[in-house]
Amino acid sequence: MSEQTLGSERIYDGKVVHLRVDRIRLDNGHEAKREIVEHNGAVAMVPVDGEGRIVLVRQFRTAAGKALLEVPAGTLDNGEKPELAVQRELQEEIGYRAARIRRLAGFYTAPGYSTEFIHVYLCEGLSESRLDADEDEQIEVERYTLAEALALVADGRICDAKSIVGLLALAREQRA
Amino acid sequence: MSEQTLGSERIYDGKVVHLRVDRIRLDNGHEAKREIVEHNGAVAMVPVDGEGRIVLVRQFRTAAGKALLEVPAGTLDNGEKPELAVQRELQEEIGYRAARIRRLAGFYTAPGYSTEFIHVYLCEGLSESRLDADEDEQIEVERYTLAEALALVADGRICDAKSIVGLLALAREQRA
Numbered sequence: 245m246s247e248q249t250l251g252s253e254r255i256y257d258g259k260v261v262h263l264r265v266d267r268i269r270l271d272n273g274h275e276a277k278r279e280i281v282e283h284n285g286a287v288a289m290v291p292v293d294g295e296g297r298i299v300l301v302r303q304f305r306t307a308a309g310k311a312l313l314e315v316p317a318g319t320l321d322n323g324e325k326p327e328l329a330v331q332r333e334l335q336e337e338i339g340y341r342a343a344r345i346r347r348l349a350g351f352y353t354a355p356g357y358s359t360e361f362i363h364v365y366l367c368e369g370l371s372e373s374r375l376d377a378d379e380d381e382q383i384e385v386e387r388y389t390l391a392e393a394l395a396l397v398a399d400g401r402i403c404d405a406k407s408i409v410g411l412l413a414l415a416r417e418q419r420a
Numbered sequence: 421m422s423e424q425t426l427g428s429e430r431i432y433d434g435k436v437v438h439l440r441v442d443r444i445r446l447d448n449g450h451e452a453k454r455e456i457v458e459h460n461g462a463v464a465m466v467p468v469d470g471e472g473r474i475v476l477v478r479q480f481r482t483a484a485g486k487a488l489l490e491v492p493a494g495t496l497d498n499g500e501k502p503e504l505a506v507q508r509e510l511q512e513e514i515g516y517r518a519a520r521i522r523r524l525a526g527f528y529t530a531p532g533y534s535t536e537f538i539h540v541y542l543c544e545g546l547s548e549s550r551l552d553a554d555e556d557e558q559i560e561v562e563r564y565t566l567a568e569a570l571a572l573v574a575d576g577r578i579c580d581a582k583s584i585v586g587l588l589a590l591a592r593e594q595r596a
Contacts, residue, residue: 246480256432304421
């Protein structure tokens with residue numbers, strides 16, 4: 245199962261996303277266009293503090309038109325190892341480093357049109373360490389037990405892919 | 421927590437995605453650009469057959485550069501109710517209608533840059549009913565027990581947001 249690329253047109257090169265349109269031929273001979281959003285990939289973190297609470301961030305999301313409550317996350321720099329991005333983003337977004345990180349999951353956000361792949365990590369052994377946050381971001385930190393966070397997933401108040409995957413994967417491990 | 425839109429530039433209008441760049445002002449006074457992929461939203465289905473097996477689809481994904489095993493899904497037409505899209509896409513992708521559908525979850529795929537929201541449904545009481553599939557899609561159908569599908573999530577062979585969210589949400593309900 246494969247496809248042949250017949251041509252590719254570059255549409256836009258931005259800061260976070262790039263857009264191209266490919267013309268492809270399927271195994272069945274049909275030709276089609278594919279609009280492809282190129283993205284460097286990202287890391288998302290489920291940080292658990294010394295009292296067992298999960299540290300979440302609330303920020304306004306232009307694309308959603310409202311503020312969302314999410315696990316901390318950030319885009320990978322070019323060629324950056326996910327584990328390094330995890331520590332950088334933890335310090336920028338919530339002001340911690342993690343002594344222990346472990347991969348929980350990984351997924352394409354929208355493989356029908358986006359190259360973005362998110363690596364999700366459990367982060368434990370948090371100690372205070374702050375890096376200056378991006379001035380383009382305004383973030384509020386909130387803390388919830390895993391049971392509380394799972395209730396927010398169930399009632400739809402936590403409603404983005406990386407947060408749901410991270411929290412459900414952790415719940416499954418812990419039989420929570 | 422809000423932001424003010426200062427301007428918006430339209431970059432591209434495609435079949436599946438549209439791209440715009442907004443200039444915004446944060447509550448802290450900083451101005452920033454936001455690259456926004458506009459998408460109609462989508463439905464994803466966890467179809468369970470009469471023997472309790474989950475019906476999955478395998479297809480080549482240009483954005484991923486390989487074939488992926490996923491739950492069936494499809495983009496919403498303009499203004500289309502998710503429940504109607506569920507029945508249409510089930511018939512097009514796997515050749516079934518569902519007597520019973522129930523919402524399992526809903527999420528933004530990538531709220532940092534995409535407006536896409538996916539509604540995920542459990543689909544039961546399947547009966548054969550085929551609509552012509554999109555000739556742009558080549559799809560193979562595979563069936564797995566929930567335990568088998570969860571093992572594919574755990575080892576990374578199922579690796580896209582909607583499939584992981586749907587399967588983990590169902591597992592949580594069933595304590596599987």
